[in-house]
Amino acid sequence: MNTIKAISIFSLLSIFFFSAMSQHxxxxxxxxxxxxxxxxxxxxxxxxxxxxxxxxxxxxxxxLASSIAQESFEYNNDAFKKFTGEESIxxxxxxxxxxxxxxxxxKAKIIYLGGGAQDRFMHxxxxxxxxxxxxxxxxxxxxxAGTSAGAAVMSKMMITGNGLIDTVxxxxxxxxxKGNLEITTGLGLLDSVxxxxxxxxRSRYNRLLSAQFEFPSYQCIGIDESTAIIIKNNVAxxxxxxxxxxxxxxxxxxxxxxxxxxxxxxxxxxxxGNTFPIKDKASD
Numbered sequence: 535m536n537t538i539k540a541i542s543i544f545s546l547l548s549i550f551f552f553s554a555m556s557q558h559x560x561x562x563x564x565x566x567x568x569x570x571x572x573x574x575x576x577x578x579x580x581x582x583x584x585x586x587x588x589x590x591x592x593x594x595x596x597x598l599a600s601s602i603a604q605e606s607f608e609y610n611n612d613a614f615k616k617f618t619g620e621e622s623i624x625x626x627x628x629x630x631x632x633x634x635x636x637x638x639x640x641k642a643k644i645i646y647l648g649g650g651a652q653d654r655f656m657h658x659x660x661x662x663x664x665x666x667x668x669x670x671x672x673x674x675x676x677x678x679a680g681t682s683a684g685a686a687v688m689s690k691m692m693i694t695g696n697g698l699i700d701t702v703x704x705x706x707x708x709x710x711x712k713g714n715l716e717i718t719t720g721l722g723l724l725d726s727v728x729x730x731x732x733x734x735x736r737s738r739y740n741r742l743l744s745a746q747f748e749f750p751s752y753q754c755i756g757i758d759e760s761t762a763i764i765i766k767n768n769v770a771x772x773x774x775x776x777x778x779x780x781x782x783x784x785x786x787x788x789x790x791x792x793x794x795x796x797x798x799x800x801x802x803x804x805x806x807g808n809t810f811p812i813k814d815k816a817s818d
Contacts, residue, residue: 563675564766565723569776570649570682570732571759578613580773581644584764585677591643593622598658599650599683603627606648614646622646627658639667644677647684653694655687656720665721672723685731691752692720693730693745699793705732707740711793715744724765726813727753734758734777742781747795750784753813761806768812778804 566581587593595610597603607624614622623642629635639645645668647655659665672678678688686692697707699714707714717728728749730742733756746754757763758776765771772778779801786797804810 562767563672564677564764565672565688566677566679566762566764567685567688567729567757568679568681568731568762568774569685569757569759569778571735573613573681574760575613575616577760577762577774579617580762580764581646581677581679582614582617584766585644587618587643589618590620592638592641593618593620593644593646594625594639594642595622595646595648596625596639596684597648597650598625598627598630599652599655599687600648601650601654606650610646610648630658630662630664636663636667639664640671642671642676644679645671647678647680647687649682649684651695652683652686652692652720653696653718655683656692656718668721669723678723682731685729685757687720688723689720689727689729690722690725691717691728691745691749693728693741694718695741705736706738707744710740710744710747710795712748712789712795713793715741715748717745717748724812725815726751727755730754730756732759733779739779742779743799744795746781746784746799747786747797750786754781755779756781765812768814770810770812772804772806772808774806776805778808780804780810 564584566584593614595607597606600606603626611622623638625635625639680688694716696716697714698716699711700709728745730738742754742756756779761774761776763770763772763778782800784799788796
């Protein structure tokens with residue numbers, strides 16, 4: 535009997551230990567994903583608040599997506615400095631192999647990914663440890679913020695903005711056809727979500743609907759300008775001036791002879807204060 539009790543106690547302790555280890559493994563920081571446009575004082579202040587920023591906590595502004603990196607940094611540095619009184623650290627393409635800048639990135643309380651071109655960002659960090667460092671910082675509790683291209687790179691499945699059939703660039707897709715949407719690999723901070731930005735202003739429904747039908751197991755989220763979702767523990771909360779569009783549950787009936795989609799999907803529209811669950815393979 536004592537042996538049985540001992541085994542039972544050991545089993546319970548083992549379950550508790552591995553459960554605790556599992557929870558620790560999945561403990562993450564916060565994602566603050568902005569749909570582009572003017573962030574404004576409110577969103578910048580909310581970033582600091584959500585990160586529980588304290589005096590001398592590091593803020594790193596990453597401008598790898600931008601073709602005007604210095605201007606991008608100065609704009610965002612001034613925006614944060616208005617509230618912190620401190621300088622942010624600029625992480626540009628020259629910083630990728632700079633040991634001091636890399637160490638600052640590892641220790642940052644806030645990592646802010648600026649706008650530009652998301653494929654430029656991912657190309658610059660290819661074959662480096664930068665993506666891994668950002669992911670580990672998030673896992674350890676940092677707040678990762680991103681706007682425009684910096685929002686798009688959050689996903690594992692990243693929309694580049696390019697069409698593969700209709701190759702003339704436009705703010706929104708003019709067609710919804712199988713094989714037109716170009717998807718490449720992003721940072722993977724969201725493993726089952728595809729992000730699109732400037733969403734309502736640029737009417738990017740065709741683009742995101744294409745993503746939903748091409749990848750029906752993914753949750754597709756379109757974030758408008760001056761609007762953000764704050765993700766913590768797989769729950770998103772909307773903040774800002776605009777709307778967030780969420781596409782789910784695509785059911786593709788068939789592809790027509792012209793490669794057009796025929797099917798249905800659910801659509802939800804959220805505004806400031808609303809919350810909704812974020813799909814995550816770890817929680818499925």
